Amino acid sequence: MSESELQPLDEDGVESVLCVVAHPDDIEYGTSAAVARWTDAGTRVSYYLLTRGEAGIEGMDPVQAAPARADEERASAAVVGVDRVDFADLRDGTIEYGIPLRRLVAAQIRRTRPDLVLTLNRHELFGPGRLNQADHRAVGLAVLDACADAGNRWIHPELAQDGLEPWHVKVLAFAASPEATHYVDVTGHAERAMASLEEHRLYNSALPQDFPGPREIVEMSLRGGAERVGDPEVTHALALEVYVR
Ligand SMILES: [Zn+2]
Numbered sequence: 001m002s003e004s005e006l007q008p009l010d011e012d013g014v015e016s017v018l019c020v021v022a023h024p025d026d027i028e029y030g031t032s033a034a035v036a037r038w039t040d041a042g043t044r045v046s047y048y049l050l051t052r053g054e055a056g057i058e059g060m061d062p063v064q065a066a067p068a069r070a071d072e073e074r075a076s077a078a079v080v081g082v083d084r085v086d087f088a089d090l091r092d093g094t095i096e097y098g099i100p101l102r103r104l105v106a107a108q109i110r111r112t113r114p115d116l117v118l119t120l121n122r123h124e125l126f127g128p129g130r131l132n133q134a135d136h137r138a139v140g141l142a143v144l145d146a147c148a149d150a151g152n153r154w155i156h157p158e159l160a161q162d163g164l165e166p167w168h169v170k171v172l173a174f175a176a177s178p179e180a181t182h183y184v185d186v187t188g189h190a191e192r193a194m195a196s197l198e199e200h201r202l203y204n205s206a207l208p209q210d211f212p213g214p215r216e217i218v219e220m221s222l223r224g225g226a227e228r229v230g231d232p233e234v235t236h237a238l239a240l241e242v243y244v245r
Contacts, residue, residue, distance in 0.1 A: 005228045006183040006239055013170065014038075017045040018114035020105055020143050022095055022135035023053040024073035025200050026120050028214075030221040031175045032080045033186035033193035034118075034238045039081030040189075046084035047077055048108045050101075050139055055092035057206045062092070068202050075199040080192055084112075097138040103156045105139075105146035110164035116171040118240070119143040127178050140174060147172050147245065169245060177241035183229055186222060190236045194218045 017038055019027050027035065027047060035045050053069040054062035070087060077085045088104055095101065109117060122140025126132055147169040149155045160166070173182070186193070197214035198204070204214060212220065225237035 004230045006180060006225075006237070009171075009173070009182045009184050009240060009242060010244075011038075011043075011184075014115045015043060016112070016114045017043055017116045017118060018048060018109060018112050019045065019118045020048045020050070020108065020139065020146075021120050022050050022133075022139045023056060023092065024049060024069040024076070025053065025056075025197070025203055026136070028076050028193065028197040028200060028218075029176070030193060030218055030225075030238055031118065032076065032196040033189040033218070033222055033236065034184040035082060036080040036189040036192040036196075037184065037186055045080075045082050046086070046112050046114075047073070047082055048086050048088065048105070048112075049073060050088045050090045050095055050104070051092040051135065052087055052089065053092055053203070056203060059206060060202070065202075069200075072200045072202060076196040079196040079199060093135060095135040095138045097141050101138065101142040102146045102149050103159070105142055106149040106156055107159050107162075107164055109146060109150035109169060110159060110167045113167050114169060116173060117143060117147055117169050118173045118175060121174055121176040121178070121241075123178055125178055126176055144172065172243045172245060174241040175238065177239075179241045180225075180228070180239035182240050182242040183225055183234075183237040184240065185229075185234050186236045186238050187226075187234055188236075190218060190222050193222070 052066040054066035222236035
């Protein structure tokens with residue numbers, strides 16, 4: 001198996017996972033397959049969304065889109081065994097990297113005490129010619145820093161004053177990164193990832209006609225991950241850029 005480009009993620013000691021993303025649907029383009037695997041194994045997983053994705057539907061006013069998309073996210077989460085979905089209610093499309101964002105994420109890390117924190121690609125590109133989005137970049141970078149902040153009593157001292165004691169995150173992972181290093185074998189869990197993306201009914205129905213459907217896009221992403229593993233037993237894999245802290 002030495003031909004594999006990606007190393008298996010060592011999940012030993014990972015009993016709790018926190019997924020931090022900008023928008024409803026960010027977790028459902030493949031990551032939710034790993035979430036299904038983890039919750040099936042008894043790992044506690046929760047979601048923290050910085051916005052309700054209210055700027056994501058061209059033909060719908062954000063006032064209506066916000067609650068509708070939050071409901072779709074909760075339904076998606078339930079499909080893969082997640083019942084805790086928290087929203088920070090920042091304004092969609094305008095998330096800024098900075099100390100307040102780091103503090104928000106560090107506070108959620110201390111509240112939920114995850115061993116592994118997972119977010120989306122923080123790089124400018126998803127791959128050659130494929131631009132990443134502003135909120136994803138800001139959130140990804142803030143999550144990177146917030147994992148360190150969460151363990152340091154003195155960076156946001158007001159958090160401990162509010163009863164949120166320091167917490168040390170063991171593993172930090174970025175999905176959809178062009179610099180993937182590891183993978184999670186999600187063979188047998190792709191179906192639920194597809195079902196979780198299908199729960200974004202309003203959002204999916206507003207996408208352009210030529211945009212691939214939920215099943216096709218999840219299959220493509222997880223098959224692509226598996227091809228980089230090079231083990232015929234692994235038909236679906238989530239590729240991740242991983243740092244063990
Ligand atoms: Zn997004």
